[in-house]
Amino acid sequence: MSFDLPPASFLAAQQRIAPYVRRTPLLPRPRLHGDSFPHAHLKLENLQVGGSFKARGVFNHLLQLNEEQRRRGVITASGGNHGVALAYAAHCLNIPAMVYLPTRASADRVARIAAWGARIFKHGRDWDDANLKALEHAAQENLYYVHAFDAEATLAGQGTLGLELLEDLPELDCALIAIGGGGLICGAAAAIKQCKPEVRIIGVEPFGAPSMSVSMNANRVTPLLETRTIADTLAPRSVSERTLALAQRYIDEIVLVEEARLVEAMRWLWRECNQLVEPAGAAVIAALLQDETKIARFKQPVAVICGGNAAAESVFADYQNAVR
Numbered sequence: 001m002s003f004d005l006p007p008a009s010f011l012a013a014q015q016r017i018a019p020y021v022r023r024t025p026l027l028p029r030p031r032l033h034g035d036s037f038p039h040a041h042l043k044l045e046n047l048q049v050g051g052s053f054k055a056r057g058v059f060n061h062l063l064q065l066n067e068e069q070r071r072r073g074v075i076t077a078s079g080g081n082h083g084v085a086l087a088y089a090a091h092c093l094n095i096p097a098m099v100y101l102p103t104r105a106s107a108d109r110v111a112r113i114a115a116w117g118a119r120i121f122k123h124g125r126d127w128d129d130a131n132l133k134a135l136e137h138a139a140q141e142n143l144y145y146v147h148a149f150d151a152e153a154t155l156a157g158q159g160t161l162g163l164e165l166l167e168d169l170p171e172l173d174c175a176l177i178a179i180g181g182g183g184l185i186c187g188a189a190a191a192i193k194q195c196k197p198e199v200r201i202i203g204v205e206p207f208g209a210p211s212m213s214v215s216m217n218a219n220r221v222t223p224l225l226e227t228r229t230i231a232d233t234l235a236p237r238s239v240s241e242r243t244l245a246l247a248q249r250y251i252d253e254i255v256l257v258e259e260a261r262l263v264e265a266m267r268w269l270w271r272e273c274n275q276l277v278e279p280a281g282a283a284v285i286a287a288l289l290q291d292e293t294k295i296a297r298f299k300q301p302v303a304v305i306c307g308g309n310a311a312a313e314s315v316f317a318d319y320q321n322a323v324r
Contacts (some may be wrong), residue, residue, distance in 0.1 A: 003245045005152065010159040010191045017059040017157060020092065024048050026168045026302065027273075037288050040301050041169060045161065046277050046308025051112070052233075053161055053184050053306050054085035054148070060157030061146045062089050070095050075143040077101070077131035079180070079233040080109035081280075081307050082148040087116035098143070100134035102126050104232070108311035126227060127181075128237045149183030150240035158184045162191030165302055172199055174301035176294070178283040179203045179212045179254065180234040182243030184306060189250035202294065203247070203254040204287045206262065209235040213254050215244050230259055231279035233307060255294065261286035269305070281307040 027042045045053040062074065073096030076086050083099035090097035097118040101110065102125055113120055123133040127148075138145040147154055161184070165172055175192060177185040189201040205213055208229035215222045215238070223238035239247070265282035268289065269275045284303040287294060295301040 003242050004249070005155055005159065005187070005190045005246075007191070007194050009152070009156040010163055010187075013056075013060045013153075013156040014160045014163055016063050017056060017160065020049070020059045020063075020089070021055050022048050023164060026165070037292050037295055037301075039299060040288065040295060040303050042273065043161070043165060043302050043304045044275065046275060046281050046305050050081070050085040050088045051307060051309040052081040052085065052281075053158060053304075054082045055089060056160050057151075057154035057157035057183060057187070058082070058085040058089045058146060061144075061151070061153045062093055062095060064153065065095070065144060069144045072141070073097060073143055074146050075100070075134055075138045076146045076148065077127060077134040078148055079127045079235060080105055080112075081233050081309055083118070083120075084109065084112045084116070084309060086146055087113045087118035090118060091116040098134075098137070100130040100137070102130045106232070106311060109309060112309060126235065126237055128223070149181030149186075150242050154183050155187040155190070155242070155246070158187030159191035161304070162188035166192060166195055169300055169302065171300040172196070172302060174200045174202065174295055174298040176202045176204060176284040176287060176301065176303045178231075178234055178280055178304070178306050179205045180209075180280070181236045182212055182239045182247055184304070185251060186243045186246035188304070190246055193250045200252045200298070201250055202287070203251050204283045205254060205256055206231050206234055206283065207256045207258055210254075210256055211236055211239050212244070212247055212251075213256065215239050216247060216251075216254070220244075229262075229279075231262055231283060233278065233280040234283065255287045255291070257283055257286040257290055261290050265289055266310070275305065275308065276310050277305055277308040278310040281305045281310075
């Protein structure tokens with residue numbers, strides 16, 4: 001499959017969604033004692049509206065709907081963050097929304113979606129199962145389907161993150177980005193590489209969900225039989241023809257990270273940067289903790305913290321008990 005996104009699509013998306021999303025901070029990290037990667041910047045998409053980068057693609061969809069599509073409503077399938085973003089955006093734009101989640105979706109994510117008024121359905125173990133059911137529902141009721149990664153509007157919206165990186169850090173020479181279905185890394189990488197081809201794009205996947213790695217190695221979309229990782233928002237069993245084509249063109253390498261490293265990275269971000277993030281959001285830091293040499297040779301690398309929708313109850317439990 002031959003597919004690309006023209007630079008104009010990212011610029012149009014950037015202008016379209018600007019009133020509705022945050023330009024998230026790009027932080028140079030202060031040098032720490034024994035710091036192994038002192039030059040890295042952190043792009044804090046965990047501070048984005050809805051708690052993740054997903055709002056970019058969702059708003060780029062919804063703001064292009066016609067009146068009839070808005071009236072009928074929108075639907076999607078999500079591992080969690082895309083559903084939160086859709087529920088939030090639909091609430092802001094007064095559009096009815098439905099979200100299909102896998103049965104193992106966390107209670108925290110369910111609550112976040114419900115808080116914005118979207119109707120929730122659960123189906124199947126993985127995102128892929130929920131996606132098939134949501135597509136069926138969309139066809140039956142003629143609802144606009146907002147795909148989490150396999151849609152031009154999604155990819156163009158996520159690509160606005162790449163534009164921000166180049167605008168805020170023109171000297172950018174490396175970007176580390178987590179991979180689920182590939183929407184974020186493919187959109188951002190396409191935006192970056194078409195402006196500055198020499199930037200190295202490094203993807204990060206959990207060992208238990210190497211959907212993009214397997215497909216790239218096979219040179220075709222190759223669904224996994226199952227995924228097993230605590231980074232549930234990085235766990236579709238398959239990427240798409242579209243995201244694979246973009247990955248083959250724009251991703252330079254992919255790093256696989258262990259589950260223990262994800263937990264270590266979450267603790268590191270909380271301890272060193274006061275950022276409470278989900279496992280997926282910590283994946284890029286896990287890659288650096290696992291092999292700090294990955295970016296040692298770069299002068300202006302960025303690690304994208306893609307999401308922060310972690311359940312915070314355990315953080316507050318001790319304080320709650322203390323005041324009883």
